[in-house]
Amino acid sequence: MQVAASETLAARIERGDRTALARMISWAENGDPRFAAELAALWPRVGRAWRIGVTGPPGAGKSTLVNELARVERSRERTVGICAVDPSSPFTGGALLGDRIRMDDRTLDPGVYIRSMASRGSHGGLARAAASACDVLDAFGFATILLETVGVGQAEYDVLDAADTVVVVLCPGAGDGIQAMKAGLLEVADVLVVNKSDMPGAERLQNDLIEAVHVRFTKRAWSVPVVAASAGTSKGIEDVLEAVAQHRAHVEASGLEAARRRKRIEQVRHSVSEQLAERLWGPKGLRGRVEAELERGASPHAVAAALLEEITQGLNRPTEARR
Amino acid sequence: MQVAASETLAARIERGDRTALARMISWAENGDPRFAAELAALWPRVGRAWRIGVTGPPGAGKSTLVNELARVERSRERTVGICAVDPSSPFTGGALLGDRIRMDDRTLDPGVYIRSMASRGSHGGLARAAASACDVLDAFGFATILLETVGVGQAEYDVLDAADTVVVVLCPGAGDGIQAMKAGLLEVADVLVVNKSDMPGAERLQNDLIEAVHVRFTKRAWSVPVVAASAGTSKGIEDVLEAVAQHRAHVEASGLEAARRRKRIEQVRHSVSEQLAERLWGPKGLRGRVEAELERGASPHAVAAALLEEITQGLNRPTEARR
Numbered sequence: 001m002q003v004a005a006s007e008t009l010a011a012r013i014e015r016g017d018r019t020a021l022a023r024m025i026s027w028a029e030n031g032d033p034r035f036a037a038e039l040a041a042l043w044p045r046v047g048r049a050w051r052i053g054v055t056g057p058p059g060a061g062k063s064t065l066v067n068e069l070a071r072v073e074r075s076r077e078r079t080v081g082i083c084a085v086d087p088s089s090p091f092t093g094g095a096l097l098g099d100r101i102r103m104d105d106r107t108l109d110p111g112v113y114i115r116s117m118a119s120r121g122s123h124g125g126l127a128r129a130a131a132s133a134c135d136v137l138d139a140f141g142f143a144t145i146l147l148e149t150v151g152v153g154q155a156e157y158d159v160l161d162a163a164d165t166v167v168v169v170l171c172p173g174a175g176d177g178i179q180a181m182k183a184g185l186l187e188v189a190d191v192l193v194v195n196k197s198d199m200p201g202a203e204r205l206q207n208d209l210i211e212a213v214h215v216r217f218t219k220r221a222w223s224v225p226v227v228a229a230s231a232g233t234s235k236g237i238e239d240v241l242e243a244v245a246q247h248r249a250h251v252e253a254s255g256l257e258a259a260r261r262r263k264r265i266e267q268v269r270h271s272v273s274e275q276l277a278e279r280l281w282g283p284k285g286l287r288g289r290v291e292a293e294l295e296r297g298a299s300p301h302a303v304a305a306a307l308l309e310e311i312t313q314g315l316n317r318p319t320e321a322r323r
Numbered sequence: 324m325q326v327a328a329s330e331t332l333a334a335r336i337e338r339g340d341r342t343a344l345a346r347m348i349s350w351a352e353n354g355d356p357r358f359a360a361e362l363a364a365l366w367p368r369v370g371r372a373w374r375i376g377v378t379g380p381p382g383a384g385k386s387t388l389v390n391e392l393a394r395v396e397r398s399r400e401r402t403v404g405i406c407a408v409d410p411s412s413p414f415t416g417g418a419l420l421g422d423r424i425r426m427d428d429r430t431l432d433p434g435v436y437i438r439s440m441a442s443r444g445s446h447g448g449l450a451r452a453a454a455s456a457c458d459v460l461d462a463f464g465f466a467t468i469l470l471e472t473v474g475v476g477q478a479e480y481d482v483l484d485a486a487d488t489v490v491v492v493l494c495p496g497a498g499d500g501i502q503a504m505k506a507g508l509l510e511v512a513d514v515l516v517v518n519k520s521d522m523p524g525a526e527r528l529q530n531d532l533i534e535a536v537h538v539r540f541t542k543r544a545w546s547v548p549v550v551a552a553s554a555g556t557s558k559g560i561e562d563v564l565e566a567v568a569q570h571r572a573h574v575e576a577s578g579l580e581a582a583r584r585r586k587r588i589e590q591v592r593h594s595v596s597e598q599l600a601e602r603l604w605g606p607k608g609l610r611g612r613v614e615a616e617l618e619r620g621a622s623p624h625a626v627a628a629a630l631l632e633e634i635t636q637g638l639n640r641p642t643e644a645r646r
Contacts, residue, residue, distance in 0.1 A: 036624060036625060039622055039624050039625070040621075040622065040625055043621075043622045043625075044620075046622070128624075128627075131623065131624075132624055135622065135624070261614065261617055261618070264623045265617065267623040267627075268617075268623045268626050268627045268630070269613075271623065271627035272603065272630050272631055272634070273600065273603075275627070275631050276634060279631075279635055280592075280595065280596075281592055290588050290591050290592075291588060294584055294587050294588065297367075298366075299363065299366045299369070299458065300587045300590040300591045300594065301358075301359060301362050301454075301455055301594070302359060302362070302366075304590075304591045304594035304595050304598070305359055307591070308595055308598050308599060308602075311595070311634065312599070
């Protein structure tokens with residue numbers, strides 16, 4: 001493919017250039033300052049895909065399920081973009097690497113694009129990078145986007161703000177249902193999947209989850225379905241997609257734009273908090289100054305108050321002017 | 324006690340006025356703007372107390388242990404200030420209320436002061452208020468400060484930045500040791516206490532903890548002791564205080580000021596983050612503006628970038644000037 005020297009990544013992505021797609025996602029991942037202008041150019045094309053977040057505890061079979069969901073979507077002639085957020089690099093974890101290699105077979109199909117994102121050591125910026133990657137995949141034109149993240153903590157939950165439907169995958173095993181409730185996994189679920197449904201305890205887990213959903217979420221408009229599946233043997237995948245389709249119909253009926261705006265507000269909030277924390281406390285941050293002021297005998301209370309005053313100074317004036 | 328109209332709370336606290344002490348802690352708890360000046364006046368008197376943080380999962384017997392530690396310290400003629408941080412109001416939880424009433428018997432003793440702090444609905448400001456309360460108790464002149472908090476999440480761990488020695492209390496029962504390891508409780512411990520040591524499984528838990536400490540923290544200068552106690556029957560309390568004394572000797576030998584400065588830097592950091600989050604996303608925050616800009620068709624990425632620029636604008640200039 002010929003590339004004009006002056007052509008922007010956005011323009012190349014608009015005409016389906018996968019090399020440009022890969023580079024732009026790398027820019028998102030690395031926090032490249034050039035990313036913002038390209039995304040702004042692509043922004044009118046964002047919002048056409050349906051984004052399915054897939055999360056759950058380690059070992060629940062998320063990657064296998066994502067692979068199967070992609071397979072069935074492709075059999076229905078829908079294109080699929082996959083963004084898999086790994087808490088550690090995909091090149092260090094044995095199981096993860098295995099999963100990815102298996103999934104990479106699907107990359108021979110031009111209707112699928114798979115991207116793994118490592119967390120770059122810290123959790124900072126992960127949600128932001130994943131959301132940006134989904135935006136780029138969306139602008140590129142994939143019909144379905146699968147966003148996979150392990151459900152272990154707040155940073156991973158924040159990733160799910162980029163999803164329209166959140167599928168939480170659990171499997172039978174020592175107290176898995178209880179763990180999920182404790183970890184707040186149920187709270188983020190739009191669809192619950194009991195994976196490895198041929199294993200002992202699957203029915204019990206499914207009944208426990210149905211009861212938990214019934215007890216906890218009686219006041220919500222959307223009743224979270226509990227679907228049995230066995231991704232390893234390709235069972236129940238259509239049922240999962242059917243539950244996602246029902247959730248999509250529900251969201252669209254009750255106002256898709258409002259739902260997306262709520263999630264985008266959360267994205268802005270997490271993005272600002274993350275970047276602010278990096279600016280304030282990263283290598284070029286305020287630590288040295290705080291140390292010096294404490295050394296001079298100021299209380300932590302006084303140092304914090306002075307810093308806060310300084311930080312919000314610039315903010316206060318324009319905000320008041322706008323009212 | 325006669326109180327001159329013009330006398331500051333700080334001056335009254337310096338001469339031992341407990342009403343002033345109570346009011347000043349309330350100011351800390353409510354975020355009263357008058358608190359800062361009073362604390363600044365008292366600051367030279369802060370740092371003489373030894374602050375013992377006591378944390379652990381709900382039901383481990385923290386309140387009973389705190390009560391016993393206070394009793395033994397008083398029998399040694401040391402004055403004791405207690406700050407108990409409750410995740411919910413002490414007036415709603417039955418067990419908590421019971422514990423507090425029992426502890427309040429000790430308030431007949433003028434050498435003890437007890438203060439319960441509720442979390443005011445959200446977790447925001449809790450760590451800051453608790454640290455400030457400890458500072459006030461310290462300035463008042465209590466020799467030992469006991470800071471009790473339930474070990475359930477990051478907000479509660481942040482409270483422990485105000486402590487010189489952190490005592491983590493566990494008790495035998497379903498997977499308690501494992502839960503503690505998962506929850507990161509071991510990481511914050513300077514002293515581990517196996518409470519309810521007369522219950523079945525206590526010895527096993529103690530051995531597990533000794534092994535866990537041995538395996539995980541081989542490279543640390545301080546070797547975390549595991550102490551058996553039974554606060555309900557007043558057993559082992561001296562052993563806990565002996566372990567605290569040994570930790571104190573270790574900290575003092577390796578540099579008390581440096582250790583406290585490290586914790587104070589963390590206090591500043593958490594305090595700034597908390598207050599900033601409140602200013603940015605609280606009732607008078609930026610949510611409306613973010614909504615309006617998203618509505619105009621900007622991407623979350625662009626909105627976050629613009630906000631971040633504005634927030635850090637005021638900060639950048641003076642920081643660069645200082646270099």
